[in-house]
Amino acid sequence: MEPAVLQASDWGFIFANWQTIALGVVVTVLLTATSLTLGFALGFPSGAIEVYGEGWLAEAVSTAGVLLRGTPIVVLIVLFYFALPIPQLGSLPVVGVKVDAFVAATLALGLRSAAYQAQVFRGSIQSIGEGQLEAARSVGMTKLQAIQHVVFPQAVRRSLPGFQNEFTIVLKDTSVAFAIGLAELLTRAERLYLQPGRDTAVIEVIIAISAIYFVLTFTTNRTLDYIYSRYAIPGGNS
Amino acid sequence: MSLLRVDSVDKSYGDEPVLHDVSFGMDRQQVEVIVGPSGSGKSTLLRCVNRLTEIDSGEIYLDDEEIHGVDENELRRRVGMVFQDFNLFAHLTARGNITLGLREVLGLSKAEADAKADDYLDRVGLADQADSYPAELSGGQQQRVGIARALAMDPELILFDEPTSALDPELIGEVLTVMKDLAEEGMTMLCVTHEMGFARSAADTITFLDDGEIVERGPPEQLFENPEHERTGTFLGELTGLHQ
Numbered sequence: 001m002e003p004a005v006l007q008a009s010d011w012g013f014i015f016a017n018w019q020t021i022a023l024g025v026v027v028t029v030l031l032t033a034t035s036l037t038l039g040f041a042l043g044f045p046s047g048a049i050e051v052y053g054e055g056w057l058a059e060a061v062s063t064a065g066v067l068l069r070g071t072p073i074v075v076l077i078v079l080f081y082f083a084l085p086i087p088q089l090g091s092l093p094v095v096g097v098k099v100d101a102f103v104a105a106t107l108a109l110g111l112r113s114a115a116y117q118a119q120v121f122r123g124s125i126q127s128i129g130e131g132q133l134e135a136a137r138s139v140g141m142t143k144l145q146a147i148q149h150v151v152f153p154q155a156v157r158r159s160l161p162g163f164q165n166e167f168t169i170v171l172k173d174t175s176v177a178f179a180i181g182l183a184e185l186l187t188r189a190e191r192l193y194l195q196p197g198r199d200t201a202v203i204e205v206i207i208a209i210s211a212i213y214f215v216l217t218f219t220t221n222r223t224l225d226y227i228y229s230r231y232a233i234p235g236g237n238s
Numbered sequence: 239m240s241l242l243r244v245d246s247v248d249k250s251y252g253d254e255p256v257l258h259d260v261s262f263g264m265d266r267q268q269v270e271v272i273v274g275p276s277g278s279g280k281s282t283l284l285r286c287v288n289r290l291t292e293i294d295s296g297e298i299y300l301d302d303e304e305i306h307g308v309d310e311n312e313l314r315r316r317v318g319m320v321f322q323d324f325n326l327f328a329h330l331t332a333r334g335n336i337t338l339g340l341r342e343v344l345g346l347s348k349a350e351a352d353a354k355a356d357d358y359l360d361r362v363g364l365a366d367q368a369d370s371y372p373a374e375l376s377g378g379q380q381q382r383v384g385i386a387r388a389l390a391m392d393p394e395l396i397l398f399d400e401p402t403s404a405l406d407p408e409l410i411g412e413v414l415t416v417m418k419d420l421a422e423e424g425m426t427m428l429c430v431t432h433e434m435g436f437a438r439s440a441a442d443t444i445t446f447l448d449d450g451e452i453v454e455r456g457p458p459e460q461l462f463e464n465p466e467h468e469r470t471g472t473f474l475g476e477l478t479g480l481h482q
């Protein structure tokens with residue numbers, strides 16, 4: 001077989017199947033968004049608990065983090081899908097992925113992301129001087145108010161560079177959801193060249209989806225860069 | 239009736255004693271200056287009064303109410319604090335630094351809080367810097383915002399912990415001027431400071447703290463001209479020499 005790179009007919013095949021790929025992109029983007037949101041919602045409080053908390057709660061958060069960071073993501077996804085009693089809820093409209101698989105993948109990617117985001121936030125929170133919290137408390141704010149209004153806005157700003165990494169990792173790791181039959185971008189693309197007689201299109205398909213992952217990563221990181229500078233504290237260096 | 243009464247307070251960090259049997263009282267509208275060598279427990283004493291630090295034994299009364307029976311947030315609303323390092327909220331403008339407490343603690347509306355903040359910024363001479371962020375202000379300006387932030391909460395007492403120690407010499411004056419104005423307006427102030435000019439002119443009482451104990455306490459003339467203890471004279475003499 002001659003090296004089948006960049007055959008016009010294979011590119012034509014990809015374009016003919018653009019809908020399949022587009023649906024894959026939608027699933028990948030959706031899964032990335034739900035996972036990162038869950039990761040943020042749990043990651044920030046966990047980071048704060050690791051800094052300010054004490055007793056069993058801080059202990060539990062820190063142990064959960066170690067377990068989640070130490071387990072391969074494939075194992076987490078398969079485990080959550082088969083071990084958690086997630087009810088079968090039919091399929092998502094349009095993209096046609098099973099809701100229970102999507103939920104399991106979101107939980108696995110989201111909880112693991114929370115464990116990493118907690119580390120990012122913990123570092124940012126610790127980098128904010130104790131004096132900020134004390135000043136807030138000295139006007140009569142509760143510890144929770146002080147964290148919400150003084151620590152959180154500053155810590156989130158300082159976390160953005162770390163969050164960019166985390167976004168890229170989660171985006172790429174959504175591909176692991178193939179393990180529970182969730183057809184995101186990579187899975188759908190692979191199905192294309194696995195069709196009889198289409199093995200000549202392997203490289204073209206891989207190039208095409210690599211380009212899509214690159215565009216997703218690039219535009220999001222640029223957007224985050226913009227947000228970072230847009231919300232930078234005037235005159236500050238963070 | 240005294241506004242603040244500190245009664246036989248002891249405080250240790252681990253097994254290192256920091257305050258020992260400290261007692262004194264302050265009336266309303268009084269200015270009390272605390273001096274003492276570094277590490278003598280001055281900051282700790284102030285922090286015990288607004289419970290950023292908890293005492294081991296003794297009692298502290300504000301308005302004849304023991305402060306450990308008062309909600310700590312309510313106590314801190316009533317006792318303002320100005321820090322050596324300013325501790326302005328770095329992500330908020332000068333105005334925002336003041337309105338945060340007004341809105342979250344006192345529950346003022348945005349319009350009320352903004353108006354009040356601008357009023358207090360005006361009082362410390364910073365009406366034109368309301369929209370500046372801390373990093374855009376000089377140290378002296380930051381500290382004046384810090385004072386306005388404390389004042390705006392309508393405290394009964396303000397604690398100052400070396401408010402000018404972190405400032406370049408040429409910026410100290412503007413902060414001391416604000417503090418003197420406050421003293422004249424009748425604000426009750428408990429100040430740790432080594433600015434002897436301020437102590438002489440504004441203080442009703444000076445307390446010399448050494449090694450966690452009050453060595454001597456009295457009106458400025460007495461401590462400067464006629465100290466009972468040699469240590470007091472030596473320490474104040476060194477300070478005065480240093481700062482003139």
Ligand SMILES: Nc1ncnc2c1ncn2[C@@H]1O[C@H](COP(=O)(O)OP(=O)(O)O)[C@@H](O)[C@H]1O
Nearest residue numbers: 251252256274275276277278279280281282283
């Ligand atoms: N949070 C703390 N933990 C342990 N030791 C402390 C703490 N804060 C202050 N100290 C110690 O208590 C003593 C008095 O400190 P401080 O009140 O800050 O003195 P000053 O303000 O007079 O310089 C010092 O020896 C200091 O090291």
Ligand SMILES: [Mg+2]
Nearest residue numbers: 280281282400
């Ligand atoms: Mg001190």
